[in-house]
Amino acid sequence: MRILVVEDEKRIADFLTRGLQGAGYAVDAAPDGTTAIDFIHSTDYDLVILDLMLPDMDGLKVLERARSRKAGPPVLILSARGQVDDRVKGLEQGADDYLVKPFAFVELLARVRALLRRGQPAPEKLQVADLTVDCVRRKVSRAGETIDLAPKEFGILEYMMRNKGRPLSRTMIVEHVWDMDYDGLTNIVDVYIRHLRSKIDDRFQQKLIQTVRGIGYMVEVPDTPAAAPPEPAAERQV
Numbered sequence: 736m737r738i739l740v741v742e743d744e745k746r747i748a749d750f751l752t753r754g755l756q757g758a759g760y761a762v763d764a765a766p767d768g769t770t771a772i773d774f775i776h777s778t779d780y781d782l783v784i785l786d787l788m789l790p791d792m793d794g795l796k797v798l799e800r801a802r803s804r805k806a807g808p809p810v811l812i813l814s815a816r817g818q819v820d821d822r823v824k825g826l827e828q829g830a831d832d833y834l835v836k837p838f839a840f841v842e843l844l845a846r847v848r849a850l851l852r853r854g855q856p857a858p859e860k861l862q863v864a865d866l867t868v869d870c871v872r873r874k875v876s877r878a879g880e881t882i883d884l885a886p887k888e889f890g891i892l893e894y895m896m897r898n899k900g901r902p903l904s905r906t907m908i909v910e911h912v913w914d915m916d917y918d919g920l921t922n923i924v925d926v927y928i929r930h931l932r933s934k935i936d937d938r939f940q941q942k943l944i945q946t947v948r949g950i951g952y953m954v955e956v957p958d959t960p961a962a963a964p965p966e967p968a969a970e971r972q973v
């Protein structure tokens with residue numbers, strides 16, 4: 736889950752970024768409207784947290800531009816302006832929720848979670864063969880056995896499980912799970928996949944994490960019960 740925080744006040748932006756990261760989300764921060772619009776148009780966010788008073792433009796303008804594409808991410812407006820007028824205007828223009836400053840972080844987090852659930856009609860429990868991921872309790876089990884994962888490992892597995900059968904590139908995985916663009920550091924994905932495999936696949940005959948040549952990885956139940964080695968001749972022809 737990737738969240739964009741649009742806030743010019745550094746103290747608040749840092750506070751939100753740290754808090755949301757602590758809650759397990761990947762977070763980018765934009766200090767003004769122009770940067771925010773660039774980010775929104777170039778990256779797939781699951782949620783945008785938007786301050787209304789920005790140095791270069793009204794936050795509502797950012798909202799309008801985010802909404803100019805057919806399926807923009809949900810937007811939570813954050814502002815010191817508590818007037819009913821602004822609240823109504825924001826919601827009319829397509830904001831999904833509105834929080835007035837000052838606010839408690841727990842309240843923000845509750846609303847963020849609610850919005851992400853709404854934007855994500857996907858089931859809260861994901862299953863592939865005998866592997867189960869409980870996205871709410873953040874628990875993983877295979878064949879009834881609980882498996883402990885580090886937060887990033889969990890993030891990668893959840894992303895792959897939600898996209899079962901779809902090959903995901905290293906870049907896609909990095910962009911979805913890490914905060915920054917890890918240019919040239921997509922190798923880190925291989926390292927994490929190795930960790931995941933050792934926890935999820937190594938002890939089991941059926942391997943669920945598949946390497947997709949030339950692309951990256953995916954989670955899928957293999958066609959053959961025992962993973963047959965690929966035929967070298969067929970491989971060369973590709």
Ligand code: CA
Binds near residue numbers: 743744786787788
């Ligand atoms: Ca501001």
